[in-house]
Amino acid sequence: MSGAAATDDGFNPRLIAGVVAIGIVAFTALWALIALGPQISSGNDGGGHALSKAAPGYAGIVDLVERAGAEVELRRRVERTRYEEYEPLLILTPTHRTRAPEVAELLDAQSGTAALIVLPKWQTMAIPGQTQKPGWVSAGFPARPPAKMLPPAHFGTVGVAAVPSKAQAVPARLAGRNFTAWLPGNVQTVTGDNLETLIAGPSGGAVLAQVGDRDLYILADPDLINNFAFASRDKAVGGAMLIDAIAEYADADGYAFDVTLNGFGGGRSLLRFAFIPPFIGITLCLIAAGLLALWQASVRFGPALKPSRAIPVSKAALIANSADLIRQARRELDGADVFVKSQRSAIARRLHAPGGLDDDATDRWIDKHLRGGSDLFSALARRLPLARNTHEFLADAQALHDIRKDLLRDS
Incomplete structure (x- = not known):
């Protein structure tokens, strides 16, 4: 397909500018x-x-x-x-x-x-x-x-x-x-x-x-x-x-x-006075001002952007802001123990784990519900707090999240 006159916006800007110019001249002439x-x-x-x-x-x-x-x-x-x-x-x-x-x-x-x-x-x-x-x-x-x-x-x-x-x-x-x-x-x-x-x-x-x-x-x-x-x-x-x-x-x-x-x-009429001296000067100035306003509007692509809130209002925004603070403080690895604990608690509560189990026992109980060939929850729970960088942390955290999603059938 030839792209000589086409643009990604679906119309030719020169053609639209020509149509607008002809419309202005025709309206003024009328x-x-x-x-x-x-x-x-x-x-x-x-x-x-x-x-x-x-x-x-x-x-x-x-x-x-x-x-x-x-x-x-x-x-x-x-x-x-x-x-x-x-x-x-x-x-x-x-x-x-x-x-x-x-x-x-x-x-x-x-x-x-x-x-x-x-x-x-x-x-x-x-x-x-x-x-x-x-x-x-x-x-x-x-x-x-x-x-x-x-x-x-x-x-x-x-x-x-x-x-x-x-x-x-x-x-x-x-x-x-x-x-x-x-x-x-x-x-x-x-x-x-x-x-x-x-x-x-x-x-x-x-x-x-x-x-x-x-x-x-x-x-x-x-x-x-x-x-x-x-x-x-x-x-x-x-x-x-x-x-x-x-x-x-x-x-x-x-x-x-x-x-x-x-x-x-x-x-005598205001319309006639607009096209005869000395008022024709004012008419020409108004036409020029309209053309300048049209030119100023044409150089800006799309509608004017509205300024967004400095702090968005939602739970997702609160989580995103908290995560951004942790990232800026370079304290991502310090939350490994808390993340493992939250995942363990959520799985045990939803699957009705027996009461009185400690953390290791709970991890072994969760391992029994996993399909064969997948990483064990207990192994990931021990390895995540020992991550040396954010790449290792994110990989093990994603694996724990996948285990929770498979067992609880949620996101």
């Missing part, structure tokens, strides 16, 4: 991805946000305005810092599950900055085997968003409705420019006492509305600027002119597409 996943994700999941290339997404309009030379940023966190020389148009793309406090937090953080909220319209799904490309959707159906998504403190009372209609192009004018707004079929509109209509729907309501005199706007139907609108050149041009007109009307310097409402934000 938690790093959990903490930083929303920030490093491509976001191409078929949703309705600026990272999505699916029909309800806005990657097309983002790419178009970037190619046109506009300042565009994708915000993965709530930005509370403002710059006087740069105020972009904040574009919010909530989902049907977005709640009013989440929208209010973003608007309050950018108080006074122009903001456009694009209401969701489509519920989509990706059917395995029917999706043509990763990140695309296979099917979708329109679903009216809940009006309670818009915080009343900012928008007042708002109603959302889907108006049955055919797709049509309507003329629009905003920020002193004329353009064409391509309204989809079953266009989605909003109504409210505090809303000023900028682009009207076919049967009332507003497709694009301004909240009072604030730089806060609502685009009720996302099909005017989402990737679905890029199915034709005319609709793409209309969507680009629409969003550009809104930015010019609000006197914005660029575009800031928020993706935190879509689950791609870097929220």
